[in-house]
Amino acid sequence: MPTRTNETWLSDLHDNGLARELALEDLRAIIQKGLPFALSRWLSPDQPQFNALVEEVTQETLLRVLDQLDTFEGRSQFTTWVHKIAVRIALTELRRKRWRDSSLDELTENEDVPPPPGLLADPQAGPETSAERADMIERVRRIIQEELTERQRQALILLGVQDMPMEDAARKLKTNRNALYKLLHDARLRLRRRLSMEDISPNEVLTLFEQK
Amino acid sequence: MNIRNLIRRIRNSLHLRKELPNEAVLGFLRVLEDVREEEIPCSEIYSKLDEYVEREVSKKDAAKLMPLIREHLDVCSECCEEYEALLNVINENSKS
Numbered sequence: 001m002p003t004r005t006n007e008t009w010l011s012d013l014h015d016n017g018l019a020r021e022l023a024l025e026d027l028r029a030i031i032q033k034g035l036p037f038a039l040s041r042w043l044s045p046d047q048p049q050f051n052a053l054v055e056e057v058t059q060e061t062l063l064r065v066l067d068q069l070d071t072f073e074g075r076s077q078f079t080t081w082v083h084k085i086a087v088r089i090a091l092t093e094l095r096r097k098r099w100r101d102s103s104l105d106e107l108t109e110n111e112d113v114p115p116p117p118g119l120l121a122d123p124q125a126g127p128e129t130s131a132e133r134a135d136m137i138e139r140v141r142r143i144i145q146e147e148l149t150e151r152q153r154q155a156l157i158l159l160g161v162q163d164m165p166m167e168d169a170a171r172k173l174k175t176n177r178n179a180l181y182k183l184l185h186d187a188r189l190r191l192r193r194r195l196s197m198e199d200i201s202p203n204e205v206l207t208l209f210e211q212k
Numbered sequence: 213m214n215i216r217n218l219i220r221r222i223r224n225s226l227h228l229r230k231e232l233p234n235e236a237v238l239g240f241l242r243v244l245e246d247v248r249e250e251e252i253p254c255s256e257i258y259s260k261l262d263e264y265v266e267r268e269v270s271k272k273d274a275a276k277l278m279p280l281i282r283e284h285l286d287v288c289s290e291c292c293e294e295y296e297a298l299l300n301v302i303n304e305n306s307k308s
Binding site: 034035037038039040041075076077079080081083084087088090091095137140141144153156157160161165166177178181182185188189191192195202203205206209 | 288
């Protein structure tokens with residue numbers, strides 16, 4: 001495979017003939033070489049869905065690269081920019097699939113199975129610690145309830161309780177990932193200010209739940 | 213407080229008590245210490261992620277040079293996952 005500079009990649013991909021075809025072929029190989037490392041935390045190459053996902057992501061990445069070619073600003077290697085696009089496509093797809101599967105699992109779970117014990121029910125915690133925990137979590141829950149807007153709470157439930165991916169949660173709330181992040185950021189700032197006014201330190205609360 | 217607000221608060225309270233388990237409350241608290249007043253959106257992180265990762269791989273102390281990106285990655289799990297995935301790829305490429 002020839003080594004291309006950023007400029008050569010751009011000129012080859014803008015070409016209408018053989019140069020573009022060759023560049024796309026090389027780019028395909030580059031994406032497919034990178035994806036196993038990008039996905040290593042999520043999926044191993046011996047899993048049955050691996051090859052299909054890699055193929056799907058590669059196709060989508062090539063289309064998006066061509067579509068967004070003029071937005072490449074040259075602040076990194078061209079191939080790093082391409083890998084970044086592949087990573088976004090791959091993780092968005094994986095998150096969506098995983099979330100759909102886990103939601104299905106929850107729907108089909110036997111209702112008689114008791115829920116997993118919560119942190120308050122830690123059998124190793126002494127009675128005083130348990131009471132202190134119960135008191136603290138109630139205070140924090142009350143503050144969340146008073147400080148956060150309905151929409152902020154909805155976002156918190158979708159992301160923190162239902163584990164929904166941000167892209168999907170944003171769609172459900174009829175917004176986008178940026179605005180959803182801003183919504184959560186504002187919620188965090190409000191909560192932090194209020195906790196500070198009430199003299200509650202988030203770290204102290206967390207420590208209380210970590211101690212036996 | 214008008215009656216509509218009161219009803220909303222009661223409804224929210226019931227809703228929250230039913231659906232917000234302790235683990236979710238604690239999860240929300242976990243990132244609070246790292247939240248900064250100044251914040252940049254996910255799209256801006258994404259647009260600079262390739263540059264950030266390259267700096268990181270070439271040991272240019274990306275976090276110091278682009279501190280707002282590091283701070284965002286500390287509180288945004290999805291951007292952080294994308295950062296780690298890209299870092300894995302570029303790290304491997306730099307070995308070969």
